[in-house]
Amino acid sequence: MVKADDRVVHALKSKLNRESKWKRKKNKFGSVRWNKNYELATKQAPSPDKWTSIKQTVKNLVTDNRLNFWREYIKPLVQQGNFLKIIELENLDLTWRSIIYDLPRGVLSFAVRSAIDFLPTFSNLRTWGKRVQTGCKLCGNHETLLHALNNCPLSLNQGRYTWRHNSILKHTLKALTGHENNNILIFSNISGFTTTGGTLPVNVIVSKLKPDIVIQNKQDNSIHLVELTVPFETNISKAHERKQTKYLDLVSDISDNGFTCDLTCFEVGSRGLITQENVGRIVEIFYFVGRAKPSKKFMKQLSKMALLSSYTIWNARQEPAWGSEDQPHISL
Ligand SMILES: [Zn+2]
Structure with a gap:
């Protein structure tokens, strides 16, 4: 002082x-x-x-x-x-x-x-x-x-913390659903979005893991796994790496079952920060369901919701x- x-x-x-x-x-x-x-x-x-x-x-x-x-x-x-x-x-x-x-x-x-x-x-x-x-x-x-x-x-x-996480997850799901074509199926561990296997359909894989969002595209036989984390801002990169590692085997197991599978982990800081990298990841997730990129308003809402x-x-x-x-x- x-x-x-x-x-x-x-x-x-x-x-x-x-x-x-x-x-x-x-x-x-x-x-x-x-x-x-x-x-x-x-x-x-x-x-x-x-x-x-x-x-x-x-x-x-x-x-x-x-x-x-x-x-x-x-x-x-x-x-x-x-x-x-x-x-x-x-x-x-x-x-x-x-x-x-x-x-x-x-x-x-x-x-x-x-x-x-x-x-x-x-x-x-x-x-x-x-x-x-x-x-x-x-x-x-x-x-x-x-x-x-x-x-x-x-x-x-x-x-x-789950309550905060699920607020943001629900809002994301709301933005992703409603306009997708019949070939796109969206699952999540949130009521209204679950499937027989929880988050992952049993005809894709049987697993105890529950990624936050699973997007199945029947047309090109692809599975997109999406995971959301709401870390402290200084831990965003660490949280990202941790989640990438957590689902690595699941991605390769789903690929072994004949699907094209990828994983997108995104983070919204607990004080509302969305880094440029994460803006890019969110754009990618919208692309998976055939939507145009998210509006600025949506990004602001995610940020505000975290805060x-x-x-x-x-x-x-x-x-x-x-x-x-x-x-x-x-x-x-
Ligand atoms: Zn304590």
């Missing part, structure tokens, strides 16, 4: 002040059930003038020369600030930036703070001298942003109960 610099002291003071406001707000929400969070996440955005100042802050943060100020003074305080780095390096923030300006109240703050790891996670609160214990309220492990949004074993077991779901997961991170598996998914 560079205490000598007045600007830093000022920035920190106002930041901590904002944090405590955020915390009070969060505690108020802490007593309500997850569906209250859901309601909150799906509320309409406030009138633009109300958010002018916060929008300006965001704009300054991600676009102009204030980045230098942040890089030099604030970034050392940030534990996992790599998301901003990714944005800078790949210039991928166009979709992300365009959606955050249209987010409901509260989610905008979450989007920006999660992107730079400035949310009051227990580990950040300890760094800021506000808390000593960093154990996750659900599982007891060290609570970082990565932990809360993607790595908490209890959240995983309760289906919190809104993660916002709900974040708000519920201190609530032991999560609810049933069939709770409504985020829909836009």
Whole structure:
């Protein structure tokens, strides 16, 4: 911490002040059930003038020369600030930036703070001298942003991450289906899309594996396996490789059964980032069902859905109960 610099002291003071406001707000929400969070996440955005100042802050943060100020003074305080780095390096923030300006109240703050790891996670609160214990309220492990949004074993077991994953999967299925010709069959482990073998038709292969989407083209005898992952932004490449490896044998087994088989793994970051590579993969999946490439609106919706779901997961991170598996998914 560079205490000598007045600007830093000022920035920190106002930041901590904002944090405590955020915390009070969060505690108020802490007593309500997850569906209250859901309601909150799906509320309409406030009138633009109300958010002018916060929008300006965001704009300054991600676009102009204030980045230098942040890089030099604030970034050392940030534990996992790599998301901003990714944005800078790949210039991928166009979709992300365009959606955050249209987010409901509260989610905008979450989007920006999660992107730079400035949310009051227990580990950040300890760094800021506000808390000593960093154990996750659900599982007891060290609570970082990565932990809360993607790595908490209890959240995983309760289906919190699956809920987010399936929101995005359902939305993708909705966009892929409805216009395909009779030769195209689309299966998934989502109700309404299952087949006798689960996700994989038994006349193609019998397997315990359940790729998220299976597209069968009867005309050219091809099988396209599609797998979605919603990893923490800094783990996108790793998640991709892991899934590619997981389904490698299945692809070759299906090929051995006489089909042309390929695999497309795509990732939507848990904070809403869709990298250029993944935009390409999503275009490819649309091509498999004979559709034109997805609209920009669709890409934005995927991104927004990840953010809104993660916002709900974040708000519920201190609530032991999560609810049933069939709770409504985020829909836009
Ligand atoms: Zn945990």
